[in-house]
Amino acid sequence: MSVNDAKDWSQAEKRIARIAFDKAYEREIAAVIKEVREQSSTIAELGDLWRLNDFLNARRHEIDGKYDYRYSVLIFVFAQLLREGWLHLDELEGLAADKRSKIVALTRM
Amino acid sequence: MSVNDAKDWSQAEKRIARIAFDKAYEREIAAVIKEVREQSSTIAELGDLWRLNDFLNARRHEIDGKYDYRYSVLIFVFAQLLREGWLHLDELEGLAADKRSKIVALTRM
Numbered sequence: 001m002s003v004n005d006a007k008d009w010s011q012a013e014k015r016i017a018r019i020a021f022d023k024a025y026e027r028e029i030a031a032v033i034k035e036v037r038e039q040s041s042t043i044a045e046l047g048d049l050w051r052l053n054d055f056l057n058a059r060r061h062e063i064d065g066k067y068d069y070r071y072s073v074l075i076f077v078f079a080q081l082l083r084e085g086w087l088h089l090d091e092l093e094g095l096a097a098d099k100r101s102k103i104v105a106l107t108r109m
Numbered sequence: 110m111s112v113n114d115a116k117d118w119s120q121a122e123k124r125i126a127r128i129a130f131d132k133a134y135e136r137e138i139a140a141v142i143k144e145v146r147e148q149s150s151t152i153a154e155l156g157d158l159w160r161l162n163d164f165l166n167a168r169r170h171e172i173d174g175k176y177d178y179r180y181s182v183l184i185f186v187f188a189q190l191l192r193e194g195w196l197h198l199d200e201l202e203g204l205a206a207d208k209r210s211k212i213v214a215l216t217r218m
Contacts, residue, residue, distance in 0.1 A: 041149075049138070049145060057162060
């Protein structure tokens with residue numbers, strides 16, 4: 001069964017997916033904000049400033065690319081978020097078993 | 110008389126110019142660091158993060174371009190630094206009168 005199309009996701013699954021997605025996003029943003037505050041409190045010279053700048057550029061690029069809520073890529077996104085620790089498997093409870101097992105399998109790749 | 114070549118600057122003038130240049134640079138960097146600390150202490154959401162990122166990108170680009178210590182451009186650099194307040198005219202005391210008057214004239218352009 002395909003899992004990569006909007007019609008393969010029930011309304012209940014879509015709600016669960018959206019909540020999990022937003023939660024992971026919030027967590028990652030909160031971590032970036034925390035890191036930026038820490039880094040900026042220790043800035044002493046120009047090199048520190050540009051290191052913070054590089055860090056922000058990299059995070060922005062990565063976050064912009066990663067949080068893609070198209071159903072065609074969503075199980076890949078969830079696998080990455082699980083692998084990186086922004087999402088926990090129990091937050092995907094309520095998704096069909098085939099989706100969950102595909103996501104788990106992808107986290108190992 | 111030309112003022113745009115290293116041979117037009119005496120050793121004493123070069124020392125004065127270097128000190129003034131470095132002082133302006135230090136002041137501007139200190140101001141950016143202060144601004145970044147203030148901005149980062151008020152970051153609450155993603156938009157604030159990317160605003161800080163945009164601010165850093167812009168400052169970096171501007172500072173990289175502006176602090177150019179070639180004698181061929183130095184009076185233009187000093188004029189800009191005076192205009193922006195990073196340098197004070199009395200810090201150029203000891204430069205030949207023609208250099209100072211050209212720098213002052215350039216600040217008005």
